[in-house]
Amino acid sequence: MADSWQDRAKQKREAILAAIPLEWRIKDLPSVEEKRDVTGDYISGFLSEKEVAITETDAEKIVEKTAKGEWKAEEVARAFCHRAALAHQLLNCLHEVFFDAAIESARALDAYFAEHGRPTGPLHGLPVSLKDQFHVKDVETTMGYVGWIGTFEGKTGTGKEKVHESEMVRELRSLGAVLYCKTSVPHTLMSGETMNNIIGYTFNPKNRNLTAGGSSGGEGALIGIRGSPVGFGTDIGGSIRIPAAFNGLYGIRPSTGRLPYEGMANSMDGQNTILSVVGPLAPTLGSLRLLVKAILSQQPWLHDPLVHEMPWRDSxxxxxxxxxxxxxxxxxxxxxxxxxxxxxxxxxxxxxxxxxxxxxxxxxxxxxxxxxxxxxxxxxxxxxxxxxxxxxxxxxxxxxxxxxxxxxxxxxxxxxxxxxxxxxxxxxxxxxxxxxxxxxxxxxxxxxxxxxxxxxxxxxxxxxxxxxxxxxxxxxxxxxxxxxxxxxxxxxxxxxxxxxxxxxxxxxxxxxxxxxxxxxxxxxxxxxxxxxxxxxxxxxxxxxxxxxxxxxxxxxxxxxxx
Amino acid sequence: MADSWQDRAKQKREAILAAIPLEWRIKDLPSVEEKRDVTGDYISGFLSEKEVAITETDAEKIVEKTAKGEWKAEEVARAFCHRAALAHQLLNCLHEVFFDAAIESARALDAYFAEHGRPTGPLHGLPVSLKDQFHVKDVETTMGYVGWIGTFEGKTGTGKEKVHESEMVRELRSLGAVLYCKTSVPHTLMSGETMNNIIGYTFNPKNRNLTAGGSSGGEGALIGIRGSPVGFGTDIGGSIRIPAAFNGLYGIRPSTGRLPYEGMANSMDGQNTILSVVGPLAPTLGSLRLLVKAILSQQPWLHDPLVHEMPWRDSxxxxxxxxxxxxxxxxxxxxxxxxxxxxxxxxxxxxxxxxxxxxxxxxxxxxxxxxxxxxxxxxxxxxxxxxxxxxxxxxxxxxxxxxxxxxxxxxxxxxxxxxxxxxxxxxxxxxxxxxxxxxxxxxxxxxxxxxxxxxxxxxxxxxxxxxxxxxxxxxxxxxxxxxxxxxxxxxxxxxxxxxxxxxxxxxxxxxxxxxxxxxxxxxxxxxxxxxxxxxxxxxxxxxxxxxxxxxxxxxxxxxxxx
CATH class of the missing domain: 3.90.1300.10 (Amidase signature (AS) domain)
Structure with missing residues (x-):
């Protein structure tokens, strides 16, 4: 007999937790009353000094350091994986955890650097978190739907399950980014709060009485607590800007046709009166610029039919x-x-x-x-x-x-x-x-x-x-x-x-x-x-x-x- | 009692002819059997030497001459009005004839030149024909529908009748172009031939056994017979390219979002899966480039919400x-x-x-x-x-x-x-x-x-x-x-x-x-x-x-x- 939706949701919820190493588990989770604000000193208490230093550095400065070999991609990846693992336990902000793959790709970047004495690209060793609409090889996309567990966008036998990658994922990899987690969304994506029957409710790290926002709420919470230096959300009615605003972050809603949405899961895909767009959220403005420029350097208009040929315009x-x-x-x-x-x-x-x-x-x-x-x-x-x-x-x-x-x-x-x-x-x-x-x-x-x-x-x-x-x-x-x-x-x-x-x-x-x-x-x-x-x-x-x-x-x- | 559609069509058809000066009427219209090809020597026989010289000059060279004052805008306008008048009698290619307004605007350009010693813009004194989807002040738009006669896109009392101008019309005027006629379309716009219950069938000037193409068929016929040096058509399934091809012309179907469609009449307006686009047709490639560059110089993206900010790219x-x-x-x-x-x-x-x-x-x-x-x-x-x-x-x-x-x-x-x-x-x-x-x-x-x-x-x-x-x-x-x-x-x-x-x-x-x-x-x-x-x-x-x-x-x- 098929499992109930409750069972399947529970299994998935437990699988997310199970992907977090035991040594990163928080023993006694504080209640909201005990600990409204879990950012800053609170979460830093679980991290080493070096981990705090890395995770409180912004994307521009991280790539400055990795580009010179001052920081290894692996140590950067590990630090953010650790902080993201803590974040999820406190806030319910992750849908997919693939730290092992991240460490492996970070090691490959370090090996490249060791061999060639230079970074692989402008995002060399930069961890980037992704809203759970991005498809990543070897990783599921549920978009918060129990019915999508174990499928490709609700379908089985497509040959795309855990194989297909979104265009921007390909670009981020080739720019040297390290992918390590996918973040929570409200089921339907059509909410300014983030909640679903798998992970429950995503809370605001600065004030856990409140929502982290939505629909890119997992991004907002995770970056808000510095479990990620920069991540990508999507926005059809505010879904990048709401979690950016609620978590004290910078976030850009670009116009349609600027950044590649190609190959991502979506709600009401094909509704083309008002299109959803993809864009970054981060604690500093420079991080947004770094990511937007980097993606545009990949000429996304050659790989996404809806992107206009409009390179970054310095002028x-x-x-x-x-x-x-x-x-x-x-x-x-x-x-x-x-x-x-x-x-x-x-x-x-x-x-x-x-x-x-x-x-x-x-x-x-x-x-x-x-x-x-x-x-x-x-x-x-x-x-x-x-x-x-x-x-x-x-x-x-x-x-x-x-x-x-x-x-x-x-x-x-x-x-x-x-x-x-x-x-x-x-x-x-x-x-x-x-x-x-x-x-x-x-x-x-x-x-x-x-x-x-x-x-x-x-x-x-x-x-x-x-x-x-x-x-x-x-x-x-x-x-x-x-x-x-x-x-x-x-x-x-x-x-x-x-x-x-x-x-x-x-x-x-x-x-x-x-x-x-x-x-x-x-x-x-x-x-x-x-x-x-x-x-x-x-x-x-x-x-x-x-x-x-x-x-x-x-x-x-x-x-x-x- | 209201007139029948036949009567209203006939009145409109006769009004178009009536706008052609008597001295430009062709007495004995040849049958197709008598005269298959009415281009070249045949039509030139009705024109003065200077009129032939002007109308057989391409847009780039016309504006070279008007910019230096070698040709007056008025004489250029008169020559093309004359040739267009002949064209319509042979081919049924015009919906609207406003030669008087054209001569008047040409005179204003000449006066400007006389006063300032320089042209008003890059299209100074260039006659430009327009498919009958463009709205021009003081002129109707029927798009070939009897029911649109005397209305604004089929509606009355909108306050826009004969007042509203399409965005590109505004831009063409400010570039120095002279507008003088609007050209025939198939009713519905959804045909590779051009025919409607008002003007009948638009024939191909090079071979009147054949269609001039559609839906920008009036443009094709008129420019094909050199009754216009350059004109604008629209294309949702071939409607610029078909008449360009059938009349031995260059024609460009730009991608959507490059040239401004704002404020034009259309069929099935709002269908936004495949958008109709606007673009020029002309006997020479240089004429197309001249017009595309000129329009882009007007920053149409500030006046048409669907145009991308993409200036002419010399590189x-x-x-x-x-x-x-x-x-x-x-x-x-x-x-x-x-x-x-x-x-x-x-x-x-x-x-x-x-x-x-x-x-x-x-x-x-x-x-x-x-x-x-x-x-x-x-x-x-x-x-x-x-x-x-x-x-x-x-x-x-x-x-x-x-x-x-x-x-x-x-x-x-x-x-x-x-x-x-x-x-x-x-x-x-x-x-x-x-x-x-x-x-x-x-x-x-x-x-x-x-x-x-x-x-x-x-x-x-x-x-x-x-x-x-x-x-x-x-x-x-x-x-x-x-x-x-x-x-x-x-x-x-x-x-x-x-x-x-x-x-x-x-x-x-x-x-x-x-x-x-x-x-x-x-x-x-x-x-x-x-x-x-x-x-x-x-x-x-x-x-x-x-x-x-x-x-x-x-x-x-x-x-x-x-």
Missing amino acids: HEREITTLLNPEDPNSGAKLCFGVIATDGIVTPTPPIRRAIDIVVNALRSQGHEVVEWQPPSHRDILDQAFKTWEFDAGTDLKGAFALSGEPMLPQVSSFSTLEKQYSAAEIVAVNVRLRELKKHYMEYWNSTAKLSKTGRCVDAVIGPVAPWPAARPEKYAYYGYTTWVNALDYTSVVVPVTEVDKKIDVVDKDYQPMDERDRTCFESYDPEIYDGAHVSLQLVGRRLQEEKMLAIAEYVGKVVGR | HEREITTLLNPEDPNSGAKLCFGVIATDGIVTPTPPIRRAIDIVVNALRSQGHEVVEWQPPSHRDILDQAFKTWEFDAGTDLKGAFALSGEPMLPQVSSFSTLEKQYSAAEIVAVNVRLRELKKHYMEYWNSTAKLSKTGRCVDAVIGPVAPWPAARPEKYAYYGYTTWVNALDYTSVVVPVTEVDKKIDVVDKDYQPMDERDRTCFESYDPEIYDGAHVSLQLVGRRLQEEKMLAIAEYVGKVVGR
Whole structure:
């Protein structure tokens, strides 16, 4: 008799744990009450001094050291495997653990270095974590579905099981990266929290009362606790930016067609009104740039039919760095920022509003211009965007659950109530309307050249990623602050700004919620529960402006002291 | 009582003619039997020497002269208006005639030149014709539908009627172009022939037994007879390349996202599995380059949300021109071409096969490599591609016909028999399959680096545009030679090669057709009927390779003596 879904989930959950060496197990796991914040000193207590030094070094500096042979790939890999193993026990952030393969590939890199006296590539010996949509040889991809265990995307006998690799995995390997784990996702991928019937719930390392975010929540938690120096997530409605923001990380949502999604598992694959994109999350901006540049050096447009031939554009980056260089003769030239304090649909909570003030004041103090962003209605954009999630009436998602009989968790259960698929004519109507709205927004953005003192259009728009610093479990009720960016296919980079301080970020008792959803979001904020959580914002740029936005985000991070 | 659709069509047809000055009317229109070929001396007989000189000058040389003030914009505009007026009477190739507005804008350009001593832009005083999908101020867009007369895309009271301009129209004006007419299309746009209930049938000027092609057939006919130096068509399944090929013209089907389609009328707008693209047709390759470069200089990505920020890339062009420069020290470096003699579904007719031999022999004689192109199945690609035309079961098209009650002409009547729309899940399945097929084709193309002696991948693929040099009316039975390019979103440039010679291009009496469609195509070729027709081929390159493919097409045109 076939095992129940509960049994299969348990076996998988135990297999993940079993892949963690015994000497890396935590004997007495602390409760949330005992230990809300498990980052920093707490987790470092389980590591050697060298392991702490390695895992608290950012990707740029790691490859500096491995490229000179100062650090061996193997010791770097071991240190991150150890910290990732601890992270998973504290946070439930891993779906796949393949430390042995990682050590083996790290040794091969060390052997290459020993023989040739030079690194294999720009990511020589850099551990990179991957969201559990990437296919890696010898490793499963469950995407959190019990029914996908032991299959290739729910199918058996495809010949691809544990053999097929995603295009970006091939590129990362050839750049010298070391792959060692795949991170947790919410089943369906369609949630700002990360939970499934296999690993349970992924918690926020900085404040375990809260979610690590989703859908790249495992990445957020793992990198947040420095169990990975850099990792890749995906984003169709905020899924890179939400976990980046909730874990105090930088994260980029590139525009579609910039980085290769080819050969990855996905939800509702083939829905091409709003495409999911792939991008990195990391504790430093330089790490994002390193990864984006490295991937583009592989000419992904020759291997992914949806990627545009658009190499890394130094000139775009230089345009910003030159403007911002105080030693440049043109340094009178400044940037102009738009700011979204609220979208008028859901009011951001106090810590988010304070973060906006911090950024605005810091930029103004440097002589930059900040103007109110008054774009065409975000509500109109969101009305269309959210339809795309319902085009197939949940057919794809329901099919994945039906494979095992497991239930949809509450965060995504609304998909089970959808009944009628959109027809072709209904879909094209959404496509046409979205194109019109993109055009309106584009012309608004063009019009800001008249508004700004720089004579240029607004360079970047500062805005919330979500109404809260992070959501409380089962309380992620609004995606509007991220999804407008996907609908318009803009470039967005998340920048960490501050932390919740319960003494400052008090509830505004006089606030009158605009409607039920606004009330839900308002009421979910509690300074006691949120105290200490990361608070981050996003910087939104126009389509395909990755170089420019990375440069601006690095600068903004600097002026707010990150 | 409302007029019948017949009356409304007749009124519109007569209004088009009425916009042609009386002195430009042809008294005794010759029958096809009397005058098969109305190009060259025949049409020149109606024009002054100066008008002939102007209208037989290509776009590059026209703007050379207008930029120096050697020719006035007004005299250039008048000459092309005159020749276009003659063309329409012989071929039924115009939907909208706005010569007065053209003369007025030409005069404004001349006044600017007189005042400032320099041209307004790179297209100063260049007449440009437009397919009747472009919206131009003060001018209707019917797209061949009786029901669209007096409306904005079939709707009234939108406030856009005769006011709204397409983005490219705005750009052409600001570049200095003179707009003077809009050209005929088949109703629905979904045909390789051009016919509708307003203007009737658009004939091929070189051989009026044949179609001018479609759906940009009015452009093909008008430019073919030199009533326009350059014009813009659109292509979702061959609609730029077919009329370019049938009229002995160069024409480029760029990849999606290169040139701005924003604000144009379209069929089945919002179907975004395979997008229609816009591109120029002209008698010389240099004219295409001039227009593509000029449009890109306008940064269309700031005004069309679907255009990628990809300026004209000189380096891409230089890569080819350097390789082909005999004075270059590396001139041992040559190109490698793939050749598609047949797709195995429909066998090309004798003139097409001879054209392929001409090109292959010419290239080999210059030392280039030509290898057989053995790609993944085109049939699989086409099976998916043709589904996209039927996604909405003809809902959009039927709606346009229902506005007036006019009938679908036989070339497109199969749309009336469609009943069931595709569901969202069915559409995504097509999207996923097409992406897989693109990936396979991409990897095949990558693999040709091993095949070629150049060490590079195949630079361009030589292939037919259609099984025949041009189709006979109501005999356009196969779109496979063009549509695979749309499905893969490749760049393609049509190159004129030769003309049908009934003495050489005889029917192969021993040929055994593979199936009924192949038989239909085989039997539609008749050397007597086809004698003198243009024979052209396409050169297909990878996605977004416009600069490279224009450079290669120019070279191929040169070596075949065009």
